[in-house]
Amino acid sequence: MRISFCCTDTASEPWLQGLRAALPTAKVLLWEPGAPLADYAVVWAPPQQFFDEQPQLKAVFNIGAGVDALLKLRLPPNALVVRLDDAGMSVQMAEYVCHAVIRHFRELDAYEADTRQGNWSFRKPRSRADFPVGIMGMGVLGERVARSLVGFEFPVMGWSRTPKSVDGVQCFAGEQGFADFLAASRVLVCLLPLTPETRDIMNHANLSRLQSGAYIINVARGAHLVDDDLLALLDSGHIAGAALDVFRTEPLSAGHPFWQHPKIVVTPHTSARTLRSESITQITSKITAIQRGEPVAGVVEPSRGY
Structure with a gap:
């Protein structure tokens, strides 16, 4: 299982370490253009190129509460878009x-x-x-x-x-x-x-x-x-x-x-910030559930916008 991390303006190494520790059998990679295909993606403000190069994704996990910007992009047709339910927010x-x-x-x-x-x-x-x-x-x-x-x-x-x-x-x-x-x-x-x-x-x-x-x-x-x-x-x-x-x-x-x-x-958009450890726990738990064929909370309905 491969997980691609593509989060703009986010320090990547702590996230990569946390995801690898939570899912030690997965390959967790920082996305670069031309990177290998992945099964899952953890994103924040990704470029369109990311999704153009990853059409096979099963699920996309957004590390912020709002998904409006993400839904403006052309997403993989079969990928679930999953938002954080809470994660300390x-x-x-x-x-x-x-x-x-x-x-x-x-x-x-x-x-x-x-x-x-x-x-x-x-x-x-x-x-x-x-x-x-x-x-x-x-x-x-x-x-x-x-x-x-x-x-x-x-x-x-x-x-x-x-x-x-x-x-x-x-x-x-x-x-x-x-x-x-x-x-x-x-x-x-x-x-x-x-x-x-x-x-x-x-x-x-x-x-x-x-x-x-x-x-x-x-x-x-x-x-x-x-x-x-x-x-x-x-x-x-x-x-x-x-x-x-x-x-x-x-x-x-x-x-x-x-x-x-x-x-x-x-105030500078600081009312609720993403808490990394809580988010990693939630995201990896949902990936494990999807792998087992189980339903997960927080799946976005694109037609509604949330």
Whole structure:
């Protein structure tokens, strides 16, 4: 069995060592043009040439949570595309989102600004009941984020393409439930996969349906958000602020207005990073299962985009 590793901007040797240790009978090779044919591939942002030279692959394992960029390539016709189910990402995402929600709710940004100026200030405590959090996307990451926010006693709602049921979470589904979901949300968290249907979903019309003084948290993909629409709604006061970890172009260009906007927190796509050891364990376990003819979780349906 051969495994080809083709991950752009990734230190390869630790991954190669880990994969070889987990599957000692496999030949694990760093891909180069003209490399031998492989049975499986571990990839991140691979070039089209990789797949053109590897048409026989049984499965392709993506080391990041999002597969939208991968699905734009011409993939081997019979290869499964498999995403990471979690691999340590969900707890990181829950940390990031809970921090962003609590920082906004407790007005810690305002306290920080005051203390920098030497001001000892006071703000009236706010009620969690007035800050219902709506989560778009109730997959593995979205459900973990929702459960974590429930633990902080915020009203939590989830919206997904198909109906879901999560304890303590009011769930909405489909087009019919979307408008009601937005109207019930004061904090909006985007954890959707990027598909043609979800691109630009955070536009002026949809963001305007949120409760007045809404707060936006985007940890999914930059193309979910229409930048100019967010800026216009911030200026109008309908949206109070935003925490943005993903952008249409990354790194975010030096002149982009998000950098200097007083109501926007920018972080460099760091809400949930791939954890190598957990990912290797998951990938190699799935390879072993496929070899045995067993089903595996995380198989992408290209027609849906996730």
